[in-house]
Amino acid sequence: MLRRMRFRHPKRPALLLAAALLLGAAGAYTVKPGDTLFSIARAHGTTVEELTRLNHLTGATIEVGQTLWLPGEVPPTPAPAAQASDPPALPQPVPAGTSQIAGVTVTAPARLRMGDAFVLRLSGPRAGQATVRFPSEVGEDVRLPNEKLTPIGAAGEYVVLGRVVLGKTTPVVYEVSVGGDLVRGSIPVADLGQTVQHLNLPPSISGKLEDPGRKAEDAAVEKAYALRTPQVWTRPFQPAVNVKAQSSAFGQPRTYVAGGPVLYHYGTDYPAPVGTAVLAVNDGTVVLAGKYPVRGGLVVIDHGAGLTSLYFHQSKVLVKPGQKVTRGQKIGEVGTTGLSAGPHLHLEMRVRGEGTNPAGWMNRIWPR
Numbered sequence: 524m525l526r527r528m529r530f531r532h533p534k535r536p537a538l539l540l541a542a543a544l545l546l547g548a549a550g551a552y553t554v555k556p557g558d559t560l561f562s563i564a565r566a567h568g569t570t571v572e573e574l575t576r577l578n579h580l581t582g583a584t585i586e587v588g589q590t591l592w593l594p595g596e597v598p599p600t601p602a603p604a605a606q607a608s609d610p611p612a613l614p615q616p617v618p619a620g621t622s623q624i625a626g627v628t629v630t631a632p633a634r635l636r637m638g639d640a641f642v643l644r645l646s647g648p649r650a651g652q653a654t655v656r657f658p659s660e661v662g663e664d665v666r667l668p669n670e671k672l673t674p675i676g677a678a679g680e681y682v683v684l685g686r687v688v689l690g691k692t693t694p695v696v697y698e699v700s701v702g703g704d705l706v707r708g709s710i711p712v713a714d715l716g717q718t719v720q721h722l723n724l725p726p727s728i729s730g731k732l733e734d735p736g737r738k739a740e741d742a743a744v745e746k747a748y749a750l751r752t753p754q755v756w757t758r759p760f761q762p763a764v765n766v767k768a769q770s771s772a773f774g775q776p777r778t779y780v781a782g783g784p785v786l787y788h789y790g791t792d793y794p795a796p797v798g799t800a801v802l803a804v805n806d807g808t809v810v811l812a813g814k815y816p817v818r819g820g821l822v823v824i825d826h827g828a829g830l831t832s833l834y835f836h837q838s839k840v841l842v843k844p845g846q847k848v849t850r851g852q853k854i855g856e857v858g859t860t861g862l863s864a865g866p867h868l869h870l871e872m873r874v875r876g877e878g879t880n881p882a883g884w885m886n887r888i889w890p891r
């Protein structure tokens with residue numbers, strides 16, 4: 524992520540990296556005596572027009588105690604039609620692959636979307652000796668082009684975890700080789716079809732991007748992304764909070780400051796009251812736990828196979844680095860710490876450091 528952003532915007536990498544981590548807020552502004560639409564707009568770096576549009580106001584009159592939603596904030600319980608949601612899960616993919624090389628059958632998804640995690644399935648007597656590469660991702664932050672094969676189920680069956688980088692709609696190319704044989708496949712990638720959201724962040728929030736502790740925070744997270752430990756989960760993934768609503772969907776393209784570049788939301792936001800239990804999505808080892816300037820109360824769990832789950836903005840962190848956790852174990856409590864404007868959990872599921880759609884993981888062992 525860092526490298527890609529530097530490439531695109533070499534002059535402001537630090538700001539952009541931090542901006543990419545920003546959360547959609549679940550809070551709102553309550554009108555106080557003396558407020559006007561203009562004064563509220565000015566204080567939050569937005570315009571009267573934008574406030575009028577967001578709140579469906581019909582005139583300039585506002586009342587003390589009235590709740591106003593600000594740019595980048597979506598009510599936690601909006602009308603069904605307006606509710607943010609992750610892109611729906613794809614139907615079971617048509618096996619496009621089932622390509623055959625001597626002793627190995629390769630099965631790949633027929634199609635993918637930006638931010639999808641997926642697996643290549645390898646079977647056959649020589650599957651365990653195969654080497655898998657994703658040449659389309661070289662230069663796109665692939666840290667280990669030759670990923671390890673993870674045995675599954677029956678003997679001779681393996682999967683390799685892949686993911687589609689957000690912002691990239693060129694086909695994913697994979698290569699599987701055994702000895703001198705090689706099979707090469709290509710999977711088309713579709714956009715998520717989301718319209719760009721313009722946040723126009725107020726300085727009170729964007730100022731956290733300048734926190735001197737941020738560099739160490741980013742470095743610590745990058746280190747977690749680089750981990751390559753054996754897969755430890757054996758059961759399906761479960762939600763991290765017991766809420767259904769989302770205040771900001773995975774993959775949402777955004778600008779954070781007026782005229783700024785379009786960046787993607789690498790996780791999903793779930794609004795919930797401060798103190799709501801945050802649960803481990805699956806078994807793993809805590810690799811980071813503590814308070815950080817941007818991500819706030821943060822826990823990072825390594826699940827092995829290049830997969831990490833991240834939980835941002837917690838009011839309380841109840842685990843320590845090195846600690847083993849089990850699926851559903853309480854690891855902290857929802858809060859609004861760090862770069863956040865209202866209580867919510869921001870959950871990320873990173874595959875080799877790239878954000879993948881959390882919805883694609885829930886209630887299954889592997890994404891499809």
Ligand SMILES: [Zn+2]
Pocket residue numbers: 544545546547771788790791792869870
């Ligand atoms: Zn978020």
